[in-house]
Every structure is written in C-alpha cells, then in structure tokens.
Amino acid sequence: MQSLALIAPLIILLPSLGTIINFFWGPKLNERFSSLIGITASASTFVVWLVLFSYLNGNYYQPAIVDLPILDGWIRIPSVGLEIPWQQRIDTLSVTMMGFVTFVGTLIHIYASGYMHGDPRYARFFAYLNMFLAFMLILVSGNNLLMLFVGWEGVGLCSYLLVGFWFDKKHGVGLKNSNAARKAFVANRIGDFGMLMAIFLAFWTFGTLDLYKPTEVTNPHMMEALASGGGHGEEGAAPANGAAEEGGHGEEAPAGEEGAGDHTGSAAQLVSLASDLPIDQEGDHGEAAAEDHGESASEGHAGPVIAYTDNTHLTFSQLGIFAQAERLAQLGEGETLERGDGTTAGRMINFGAFELDIDTVITLITLFMLLGATGKSAQIPLFVWLPDAMAGPTPVSALIHAATMVTAGVYMMVRANSLFHLAEFSSLVVTIIGVLTALSAGYVAMGQFDIKKVLAYSTVSQLGFMVAAVGVGAYGAAMFHMITHAFFKALLFLGSGSVIHGVEHGHHHAHEHKHDDHGHDEHHAETFDPQDMRNMGGLRRKMPITYATYLIGTLALAGLYPFAGFWSKDEILADSWVAAIQDGKFAGFVALGLFVAAALTAFYMWRQIEMVFHGSPRTEAAEQASESVWSMTVPLVILAVLSLLGGFLNIPSGIGLFSFGLQGVFGEHTLSTWLEYSVVHLHVGAFQPLIAIVSLVLAVAAIILANRIYGSNKAINSEGLDPLEANPASRPIFALSNARLYWDEIYGRLFITPFNRTAAFLANVVDMAFLHDYFHDSVITKGFNGIGRLLSHPIDLGIIDGAVNGIGRLTRWISGGLRRTQAGYVRVYAVALLIGVVAVIVFMLLPVLQG
Amino acid sequence: MVPTEAYIILSMVLFAMGAMGVLLRRNAIVVFMSVELMLNSANIALVAFSRHWNQADGHLFTFFVITVAAAEVAVGLALIVAIFRTKQSINIDELHLMEG
Numbered sequence: 001m002q003s004l005a006l007i008a009p010l011i012i013l014l015p016s017l018g019t020i021i022n023f024f025w026g027p028k029l030n031e032r033f034s035s036l037i038g039i040t041a042s043a044s045t046f047v048v049w050l051v052l053f054s055y056l057n058g059n060y061y062q063p064a065i066v067d068l069p070i071l072d073g074w075i076r077i078p079s080v081g082l083e084i085p086w087q088q089r090i091d092t093l094s095v096t097m098m099g100f101v102t103f104v105g106t107l108i109h110i111y112a113s114g115y116m117h118g119d120p121r122y123a124r125f126f127a128y129l130n131m132f133l134a135f136m137l138i139l140v141s142g143n144n145l146l147m148l149f150v151g152w153e154g155v156g157l158c159s160y161l162l163v164g165f166w167f168d169k170k171h172g173v174g175l176k177n178s179n180a181a182r183k184a185f186v187a188n189r190i191g192d193f194g195m196l197m198a199i200f201l202a203f204w205t206f207g208t209l210d211l212y213k214p215t216e217v218t219n220p221h222m223m224e225a226l227a228s229g230g231g232h233g234e235e236g237a238a239p240a241n242g243a244a245e246e247g248g249h250g251e252e253a254p255a256g257e258e259g260a261g262d263h264t265g266s267a268a269q270l271v272s273l274a275s276d277l278p279i280d281q282e283g284d285h286g287e288a289a290a291e292d293h294g295e296s297a298s299e300g301h302a303g304p305v306i307a308y309t310d311n312t313h314l315t316f317s318q319l320g321i322f323a324q325a326e327r328l329a330q331l332g333e334g335e336t337l338e339r340g341d342g343t344t345a346g347r348m349i350n351f352g353a354f355e356l357d358i359d360t361v362i363t364l365i366t367l368f369m370l371l372g373a374t375g376k377s378a379q380i381p382l383f384v385w386l387p388d389a390m391a392g393p394t395p396v397s398a399l400i401h402a403a404t405m406v407t408a409g410v411y412m413m414v415r416a417n418s419l420f421h422l423a424e425f426s427s428l429v430v431t432i433i434g435v436l437t438a439l440s441a442g443y444v445a446m447g448q449f450d451i452k453k454v455l456a457y458s459t460v461s462q463l464g465f466m467v468a469a470v471g472v473g474a475y476g477a478a479m480f481h482m483i484t485h486a487f488f489k490a491l492l493f494l495g496s497g498s499v500i501h502g503v504e505h506g507h508h509h510a511h512e513h514k515h516d517d518h519g520h521d522e523h524h525a526e527t528f529d530p531q532d533m534r535n536m537g538g539l540r541r542k543m544p545i546t547y548a549t550y551l552i553g554t555l556a557l558a559g560l561y562p563f564a565g566f567w568s569k570d571e572i573l574a575d576s577w578v579a580a581i582q583d584g585k586f587a588g589f590v591a592l593g594l595f596v597a598a599a600l601t602a603f604y605m606w607r608q609i610e611m612v613f614h615g616s617p618r619t620e621a622a623e624q625a626s627e628s629v630w631s632m633t634v635p636l637v638i639l640a641v642l643s644l645l646g647g648f649l650n651i652p653s654g655i656g657l658f659s660f661g662l663q664g665v666f667g668e669h670t671l672s673t674w675l676e677y678s679v680v681h682l683h684v685g686a687f688q689p690l691i692a693i694v695s696l697v698l699a700v701a702a703i704i705l706a707n708r709i710y711g712s713n714k715a716i717n718s719e720g721l722d723p724l725e726a727n728p729a730s731r732p733i734f735a736l737s738n739a740r741l742y743w744d745e746i747y748g749r750l751f752i753t754p755f756n757r758t759a760a761f762l763a764n765v766v767d768m769a770f771l772h773d774y775f776h777d778s779v780i781t782k783g784f785n786g787i788g789r790l791l792s793h794p795i796d797l798g799i800i801d802g803a804v805n806g807i808g809r810l811t812r813w814i815s816g817g818l819r820r821t822q823a824g825y826v827r828v829y830a831v832a833l834l835i836g837v838v839a840v841i842v843f844m845l846l847p848v849l850q851g
Numbered sequence: 852m853v854p855t856e857a858y859i860i861l862s863m864v865l866f867a868m869g870a871m872g873v874l875l876r877r878n879a880i881v882v883f884m885s886v887e888l889m890l891n892s893a894n895i896a897l898v899a900f901s902r903h904w905n906q907a908d909g910h911l912f913t914f915f916v917i918t919v920a921a922a923e924v925a926v927g928l929a930l931i932v933a934i935f936r937t938k939q940s941i942n943i944d945e946l947h948l949m950e951g
Contacts, residue, residue, distance in 0.1 A: 824947030826882075830873050 004055035005064035008088045011048040011098065011137050015041045018130035026123025035113035038126030042109040042133055046102040052090050053099065060226055061677040063091030065143055065214045075146070084209055089143035091218065091678035096479060096671075097140035097411055100486045104403045105133050107635040111494050112395035114631030115501065125165060129399065132158035136404055140411060144209040145199045145321070148412065152195060152376065155405045160185040162400060163392040180391035187385035191375015191409075198368035202321050205328075205349050205361050207339075211415065212320040216311055219680045223309040315340025322418035322680070328358040329422050359422070366419050366426035369412060370433065377409030379437045379467055383460045384744055390452040394497030397452060402459050402489040407482045410466045414475045414679060421473065421681040431471025431587040438464030439593055440741055442600030446607065447722070447737025450531050451496045454608050458557065459489055461597055465572055468594055472587050474575030476650070476672035476682045481572055483671070484564035484646045488556035491639035495550040498628040498636065499612060502543050504530040506624030528621065533608065534716050538617040542625040545633045547613050549640040554609050556643040558602035559699045566696070567647030569598060573695055574652070574688040595698060602699040606706035607715075615713035652687035858899035865892035879931050879941040883924070890920045 018041025022034055029037070055064070066088045074086035088094075109129060116125050132155060139151025164181030168174045203209055217223050311323055317340040319327070327337060328347060336344040348355040356364075373379065378386040389401045400406070413420060413430070420427050438461045445457035462485050469478035507528055529535060540547045556563035559570070573594055580588025617623040627633070650671035672684045709723050717726050724734040736742075821828070865888055872885025894913045901909025935941050 822949070824949040826943050826946065827874055834870060834874070 004051055004058075005066050005090050007048055007051055008064075008066040008090050008141065009068045011045050011052070011102070011141065012088075012134050014044045014048065015130040015134040015137070017041060019127045019134065022123045022127035022130065026127060029123055031113075031117065031122050034123040034126050035109075038130055039106065039109045039113060041130050042102065042106040045098075045133060045137065046106050049095070049098050049102045052095050056090065056092060056095055061092055061222075061674065063089060063212070063218055063678060065089055065212070081207075084144055084146050086147065087143040087210075087214075088141040088147075089211060090141070092674050092676075093411075093415060093479070093678040094141045096483070096675060097407070098137060100483050101133065101136050101140065101404045104486050104490050104639075105129075105136075105399060107638060108395045108399040108403075108490065108494070111398070111497070111632050111635040112393070114629045115395055115497055116393065121165070125162075125393070128158055128161050128165070129395075132162070132400060132405070136408070139408055143211050145202060145211070146209050148415075149192075149195060149199060152372075152408060152412075153192065155400070155408060156185065156188045156192070156376070159188070159389065159396075159400050159405055162396040163389045165392055165396065177391040180385075180388040184385040184389045187382045188375045191372045191382055194368040194371025194375070195412075198365045198372060201361060201365045201368065204351070205358075205365075206321045206324045207317065208321060208324075210320045211322065213314075213318055215314065215318065216320055216323060217308055218678055219676060220310040221680075222677050223306060227306040227309045316345060317341055322416070325358070325362055325419055325422060329362065331358070362419055363423045363426050366416065366423040367429065369416055369419070370426060370430055373409030373413055373467065374433065375409070376412075377406050377463045377467060378460045379409070379433050379464060380440065383437060383441065384747060386460055387453050387456040387740070390450070390456045394452070394493060394500060397456070398490045398493030398497065401456065402493045403486040406459065406463055407466070407486065410463065410470060410478055410482055413467070413470045414479055417470075417475045417679050417681045420470065427471045427473065428587045428590070429471075431468050431590045434464045434466070434468030434471055435590050435593040435597070436464070437461065438468060438597035439600070440743075442597045442604065444737050444740050444743075445604040446600065447724075447734050447739075449533050449722075449738075450529075451499060451533050451536070451608065451612060452493070452531055454533075454604060455489070455492050455496055458492075458601065458604065459485075461601060462489065462557070464597065465569065465594060468591050469572040469575065472576050472579040472585065472591050473681065473683070474572055474579070474685065475679050476669075476675055476684065477568065477571040477575050479675055479679075480650045480671055481565075481568035483649065484556070484568040484643070487564055487639055487646045488553045488643040491549060491553040491636060491643050492557065494632070494636055494639065495546050495553060498543065498546040498632050499536065499539060499550075499625075500530050501628050501632070502539065502546070502625035503536060503621050505626055506542075507619075507621035509624040509626075510620035530621065533611040534720055535619045536612045536617075536622045537615045537619075537713075537715060538613070538622060539625055540613040542617075542622070543613075543627045545627060545636065549633075549636040550613065551609065552640040552643050554605045556646075558605050558703060559598055559695060560602075560703075561692075561696055562644075562647065564643050564646035566692075567650060567652075570688075570692050570695055571650065571652060571685060573598070574691045575685045577688055577691050578685060595695060598695055599698040599702040602702035603706045606703045607710050610706065610710035611715040614711065615715050618716060652685060855899050855903040858895055862892045862896040862899065865889075865895065877942050877944050879934070879943050882943060883927055883931070886927075887920060887924070890916055 018037050021037050022029070026034055056062075068086050068088070071086045073083065075082065075084040077083075109126070112125065112129065116122055119125060135151045135154025135158060137151070139148055139155060142148045142151060160181045163184050164178040166174060167178040167181070169177060199209065212218060311319060316324060316327060316337055328345060331337060331347050333347065336346040339345050347358045349358060349361050371382075374382045386401055386406065390397050392401070420430065441457045441460035441464060445454050445461060448454045448457060462481070466478040466481050466485070469475070469481065507530060552563065556565040559565045572591075576588050576591030576594060578588070579585045580592060617625075648666040651666055651668050653668050669684045672682060676682045676684075714723055717723060719726070722734060722738075724730040725738070739745075821832075869885045869887075869889030869892060872888065873882050876882050876885065894916055897909040897913050897916070899909075901907065901913075931941055934946065938945060
C-alpha cells in the first residue's frame with residue numbers, strides 16, 4: 001500500500017509526455033491522433049489520481065512525500081546548507097485539488113477535441129492543454145514553496161499561450177487576443193512579485209521552503225484520534241475529527257472525494273471501525289454508512305502503527321515552515337528555542353538592518369501571499385485580466401479561467417492556513433478583498449452583453465466568495481466551493497462554448513443562403529459577434545441538451561437547493577455568520593456582504609438564461625443555430641450531473657430532511673473531514689437553517705426579479721437595448737455596470753497612461769534626444785574621435801613608430817661604425833684574434849695577478 | 852739541467868716571433884712559416900711542462916699538434932697554390948675581397 005504513492009511523479013510526467021509528442025510531432029499528426037494523445041495523457045493522470053486516492057484511503061489518510069528519484073535533490077548547495085528537494089506531497093488537500101484538475105481537465109480535453117476541429121494549430125492546442133495540466137499538478141502536489149512557484153509560473157505561461165492562441169485572427173481580432181494574453185501575463189507577474197516576496201521572506205525566516213518535512217505530523221488532532229482508535233486492537237483504527245474539539249460538532253465522517261461520481265462511497269473501513277469510537281456524539285453515526293470501498297476495508301484490521309501523534313520530538317529545523325511558524329509564534333518575549341543545529345531562534349527575526357517580530361513577519365508573508373493570490377485567483381486589484389482572458393478558445397476559458405488555474409491562489413492560501421490562522425490582520429484583509437471582489441464583479445456581470453464576459457465576471461465573483469471564506473477561516477468551505485464551482489463553472493463555460501459554436505454555425509448557414517441570393521455580403525461576416533447575447537435568444541429549442549445542462553449550471557451557480565452551489569455557498573455564508581455572531585470577528589461581519597453578492601449571482605445568471613435561451617431568436621444566426629456534436633455535449637451532461645450532485649460531498653450536520661436522507665449515502669462533512677487530515681485549522685460547520693433560508697429566498701427573489709425584467713421575450717427591446725438600459729431610472733446603474741465600473745479606465749489613468757508617458761519620455765527624450773543625439777554625438781563620437789586622434793598621431797606615429805624607427809636607425813649607425821673593422825685584410829683579423837686571446841688569458845690570470 | 856723557465860722563455864720568444872711574423876709579413880708562405888713557428892713554440896712549452904711535472908700528457912699532445920700542423924700545411928699550401936694561380940701573387944694584402 002505504501003508503494004502506491006510512488007507513482008505520484010507519473011501524474012506530472014504523463015501530461016508532459018503528451019506535450020512533447022504533440023509539440024514536436026503534432027504538425028505531422030492528424031487531428032484524431034493528436035486529440036487521442038492529449039486525451040490519453042489527461043485521462044491517464046486521472047487514473048493515477050484514482051490510485052493516489054485509494055492509497056490515501058488505504059493508508060489512514062496519512063500524507064506521503066514522494067521523491068522523484070532521477071531528480072535527486074533538485075537544488076542542493078551543501079556549502080550553505082541549502083536544500084530544496086523535488087518532492088510531491090500526497091495528502092488529502094493536494095489529492096482533492098488533483099482530483100478535480102485531472103477530472104475536469106479530461107472532460108475539457110474531450111470537449112476541445114470537438115471544439116477545436118479544423119483549427120490549423122490543433123496539435124499545439126493539445127500540447128498546451130497537457131502542459132497546463134502538468135504545471136497545475138506540480139503546483140498542487142509540490143511539497144515546497146519553490147515547486148509551488150514553478151507550477152504557479154508554468155500555469156501562468158500556459159494561460160498566456162492559450163489566451164493568445166488565436167493571435168493571428170483577421171481584422172484586428174488577433175491583436176486584441178494577444179493584448180489580452182499580455183494583460184493576463186503582466187497582471188499575473190505583479191501577483192508573482194508578491195508570491196516571490198512571500199517565498200523569500202519564508203526562506204529567510206525559516207531557513208527552508210518545505211511545507212512539511214517527511215517525518216512531520218500534519219495534524220496532531222487527527223493523529224491522536226487515529227492512535228486512540230488503534231488502541232482498540234482488533235478493530236483497527238479510524239480517524240476522528242479534530243472538529244470535535246474545535247467546533248463542538250463531532251461526527252465521524254469518512255473520506256469522500258469530489259471526482260468522478262462513480263466513487264460515490266467513502267472509505268469503508270472507517271465505517272466498520274466506527275462503532276467503538278468515542279466520537280459519535282450526535283448519534284447519527286449509523287447513518288453515515290458508506291458503500292463498501294473494496295480492498296481497503298480488509299486492510300483496516302491491521303490498524304495503523306503510530307509512532308508519534310505530534311511533533312514535540314522533532315527539533316525546530318526538522319519541521320516545515322508551517323510548524324516552525326507555529327512554534328515561533330508560541331514563544332514568549334525574549335524566549336528562544338533550539339534549532340537543532342546548535343543555533344537558537346527567537347521571536348525576533350533579524351533582517352540585517354532591522355528586526356521584526358515573528359507575528360509581523362507572518363503578517364507580511366500572508367499579505368504577500370494574498371497579493372500573489374489576487375493575481376492568480378483574479379481578485380481586486382488584479383482581477384482585470386480575467387475578463388479579457390476570455391479571448392482564448394472556450395475550452396481554455398473553462399479549464400484555466402474557471403475551473404483550475406484561478407483556484408491556485410485559493411489553494412495556496414488554504415495550504416498556508418496555519419499562517420493565515422496566526423495572522424488575524426491578514427485574514428481580515430483577505431476577507432475584505434474577497435467580499436469587495438465578489439460584490440463588484442457580481443455587479444459588473446449584470447451589465448455585460450458578451451456571454452463569456454458574464455461568466456468571467458461571475459468567476460471573479462465566485463473566487464471572491466472563496467477568498468472571503470479563507471479570510472473568515474472557513475478553509476473547508478472555500479475548498480468545497482472551489483470544487484462545486486469547478487463543476488458548474490466548467491459546465492457553464494463549455495455550455496457557452498456550445499452556444500457560440502451553434503450561433504456561429506447558424507450564422508454561416510444564414511450567410512451561405514444570403515450568398516446564394518445576393519452574391520456578396522462580405523462585411524456582414526466581419527461585424528457579426530457570435531458571443532454577443534443580443535444576437536441570440538430562443539436557443540432553447542435549437543439546442544436542447546445545451547439548454548438543459550446550462551440551466552442546471554445556472555441554478556447551481558445561483559445557489560438553488562439542491563444543486564451543488566447551494567451547499568457550498570451556504571457553507572461559506574454559514575461559516576461567516578458563525579464567525580460574526582459566535583466569535584464576534586469583524587471579518588465575519590464583512591463576509592455578510594456575500595449575501596448581496598449571492599443575490600446578484602442569481603440575478604445576472606437568470607438574465608443570461610433569458611437573453612440566450614428564452615424568448616424568440618433575434619438574429620438569423622440564432623434562428624439557424626444547431627446543437628453541437630456529441631464530444632461537446634457529453635462532457636456537458638457529465639458536468640451537469642456533478643453540478644446536481646456535487647453538493648452532497650459535504651452535507652452539513654443538523655440538516656434533517658433537507659438532504660433527502662442522502663447523508664446515508666454520502667456521509668456528513670465528508671469533504672471537510674477528509675481535508676482535515678492536511679488542513680490543520682479547518683473547522684466543520686453546522687447547518688444554519690436561518691442562513692440557508694435567507695440565501696435561498698434571496699436567490700429565488702433575484703431570479704423572479706430577473707424573470708420580471710427580462711422574461712417573456714423582453715430581454716432585449718426593439719432598439720437593441722437592455723430593459724434596464726431603456727428605463728431612465730435604472731440607466732445609470734446599468735451604464736456603470738456595463739462600463740465595468742470603469743475599472744480598466746481607472747487603471748488606464750492611474751497606471752497605463754503614466755507608464756506610457758514615462759516610457760515615451762524615456763524613449764523620446766532620454767534615449768532618443770539625450771542618449772542618441774546629444775550623448776552619442778558629443779560624448780561618444782567626439783570622445784572616440786579625440787581618443788583616436790590622440791592614439792594615432794602622438795602615440796602611434798610618435799612613440800611606437802618612433803621607437804621602432806629609432807631602433808632601426810641606431811642599428812644602422814652602429815653597423816656603419818662596425819663595418820670598418822671588417823677590412824678584409826687577414827692581418828687585421830689576426831690582430832683581433834691575438835688581442836682576444838690575450839684578453840682572455842689576462843682575464844683568467846686576474847685572480848693570480850691580484851694575489 | 853736546464854731549468855724549465857728557460858724552455859718557457861724560449862717558447863715565449865719563438866711564439867712572439869711567430870706572431871709578429873704572422874702580423875707583419877706580406878708573403879703568404881712566410882706567414883705560413885710563422886704559424887708553424889708558433890705551433891712549435893707551443894710544442895716546446897708542452898714538452899717542457901710535461902717534463903717538469905713528469906707526466907706524459909704533454910708529449911702526447913705534442914704529437915697531436917705535429918699531426919694537425921702537417922695536415923694544415925697540406926691544406927694551406929694547396930690554398931696558396933690555388934690563390935697564386937688566380938691572382939698571380941701571394942701577397943696577402945692584395946687578398947681583401949671580404950671587406951665589409
């Protein structure tokens with residue numbers, strides 16, 4: 001069972017292989033083979049995920065840290081003690097992330113095989129999608145911040161490549177696409193600065209980047225529960241939940257999963273063990289029976305061997321950053337602790353010129369992490385890239401900009417829950433940012449006409465929900481909403497892609513007819529926008545499968561019972577409410593702003609349904625639209641089922657009849673309990689009937705309101721105006737929303753224009769006028785000429801040539817003298833010889849002569 | 852017994868006469884004879900020292916010098932004959948073709 005985790009590196013290698021094949025041989029492959037490679041690579045990661053998932057279930061949810069043997073050590077500089085290993089962490093949180101990344105990713109690969117049909121760079125598209133999967137899986141499975149950052153940058157790169165995938169479209173669209181890609185890249189770079197600063201700070205403070213060390217116990221609560229369960233002997237052990245101690249809601253909840261839906265069960269061995277565990281406080285334990293999960297049940301009898309239930313036996317430097325942070329934060333004033341390598345650490349962290357308290361440092365780290373998250377997860381102030389990123393092909397919007405990449409920021413903050421738990425101020429900032437984003441993006445989504453822009457702003461808004469949930473400490477709720485959101489937002493995006501495809505198809509159809517009739521209609525093709533909802537309407541009958549699944553996605557996003565969004569959104573709202581009322585946290589009160597955002601969600605989604613599907617067709621293209629091919633509709637249906645059932649992953653306790661008794665199948669708090677093995681500060685919330693009813697009433701009221709405004713074929717009036725636009729009373733509200741709160745314009749004024757002006761100044765004045773003309777001409781050119789003249793005349797001609805000529809002249813002069821001695825007379829030579837001999841003899845006799 | 856110094860003085864005198872002859876005479880034959888005189892003065896000195904130190908080295912060297920002198924005479928006379936044939940003269944002052 002242990003060795004199962006060792007296949008974890010495959011989850012990165014397989015999509016990388018797909019990338020390599022499609023990238024290098026793609027142009028030679030036909031579409032069918034390219035998509036087969038891409039889909040196989042993606043589906044095989046899902047299979048690897050299944051293995052990892054069963055590994056965790058069979059191994060008491062204990063995390064595994066897997067080294068990649070061939071990359072031994074990764075970064076290792078022994079002389080300074082720097083060691084950053086390439087390790088993947090297989091724990092419940094990362095496996096949860098991997099689950100929906102691989103699953104939704106695979107569906108989107110299948111969808112893309114139909115959607116991208118006929119594209120000239122078909123193979124490259126699949127190469128990018130595979131590469132994206134590989135990087136996303138590095139991001140979620142990395143056991144240190146640097147690996148997380150590698151994935152973080154990698155998905156940013158893939159996002160850039162895919163947003164600008166159609167950079168060569170005609171009529172300036174290609175330029176717009178590549179600008180959108182650049183905008184996404186630049187906005188993300190600003191976030192990456194925060195991420196890098198957080199990493200640097202963490203490394204400086206803790207001396208390591210490992211999230212957890214291999215011997216470390218992640219969650220002592222859970223280990224204690226596991227150990228006490230193991231003491232029962234023949235029955236083995238089961239994890240209890242730490243929530244019993246924290247939130248007072250102790251119920252056993254076997255691990256769940258969020259993936260395929262075919263894994264409806266949970267870890268059965270837990271259930272078989274549960275009868276003698278002292279954790280069944282509310283007596284609903286028997287109902288939590290799960291379907292048998294196969295071989296893991298029999299293994300449960302062995303019972304886990306637990307050596308340690310906490311980390312007290314480990315020295316400071318044997319801990320990962322989170323446990324180190326907690327130890328440091330527990331220190332009193334002036335206290336120090338042994339690092340384990342002979343040095344000590346105290347509360348004050350030395351930064352050379354100044355010292356900071358550990359609390360300040362953690363606050364700084366978390367704030368920088370938040371900046372990183374605002375980039376990747378599209379929060380204020382960096383969310384502006386996401387709506388523009390809709391320029392990419394629709395499967396990309398679904399995969400990257402709705403379901404997976406944008407959750408990276410939330411994942412990172414949930415992963416760092418120990419730090420956010422310690423930094424109350426940062427948590428408050430996180431909440432404020434999340435709520436503001438949820439509200440403003442929800443408001444902006446109301447006034448958009450582009451079908452994908454609405455969904456984009458909706459995504460930003462929902463990510464705001466998740467971020468706000470992290471801020472109030474509802475890490476489980478954030479993850480829950482992330483998963484359900486991945487389902488229904490991927491569904492909505494793929495549905496919108498189907499609609500766009502259908503409308504485009506209809507447009508071509510209509511265009512061909514016209515072509516036959518009139519012979520020319522060129523400019524029409526350029527101006528028609530298949531994404532504009534004003535060109536749609538009445539698609540319900542043309543595209544029945546798309547309509548049905550889109551409706552399910554809408555209701556799930558709007559938070560209607562019993563769709564997935566109801567449960568997850570309600571858990572965030574309930575946790576905020578508990579944080580506000582019971583704990584009196586200011587952040588909780590802030591988070592109550594999410595109720596408004598929830599109502600906005602329902603409103604803009606129903607407006608979209610009315611505009612796109614209801615009423616009567618407003619253009620010929622909509623009239624001629626047709627249903628998409630099966631490879632596009634099948635993923636829609638699968639995602640629709642998940643959007644319907646996904647909420648039951650994490651049924652809150654105390655819900656009674658509300659859940660149809662489905663907790664008998666799914667268990668209660670399944671996801672939260674499962675996540676608690678790796679998310680230390682997760683707490684399990686109870687069902688709040690009041691909150692559920694209020695949010696439900698708000699959502700229904702918003703839908704009814706939207707229906708009254710936009711229903712019965714009033715979605716767009718005869719002048720092509722939105723009813724809110726047409727009504728003078730609401731026109732300013734709509735105009736502000738339609739103009740996206742002037743956010744881009746404000747950025748344009750604040751940053752882009754000054755930036756461009758500075759750039760122009762630097763380019764024209766400093767570079768061109770000063771450097772090129774003045775500096776270049778007068779300093780460089782004249783200087784070089786002057787130095788050249790100096791070197792050529794006085795130095796080269798004078799000194800060097802003079803020396804050489806002088807030597808020549810000297811030689812001639814000496815030889816002129818010497819040649820006279822060569823008289824040619826034998827006698828002269830004989831005299832010279834004689835004189836020489838005498839001289840030699842005298843020289844040799846000198847010592848004798850001197851005495 | 853005649854002291855060694857006397858032989859050395861004789862040798863010096865003969866050597867000086869030979870050197871003067873080489874330097875001052877113009878007839879190549881005479882110059883040649885002066886060279887022989889110098890060689891033989893050296894032989895006298897060698898033999899004298901040989902007897903003085905009661906060692907045979909000097910005698911041996913003398914025989915060597917006599918052999919070389921004989922060979923030199925052969926070559927030198929041949930050269931003089933050749934020069935005379937071309938120049939019709941053996942006046943060495945007329946032989947200054949090698950001046951620099």
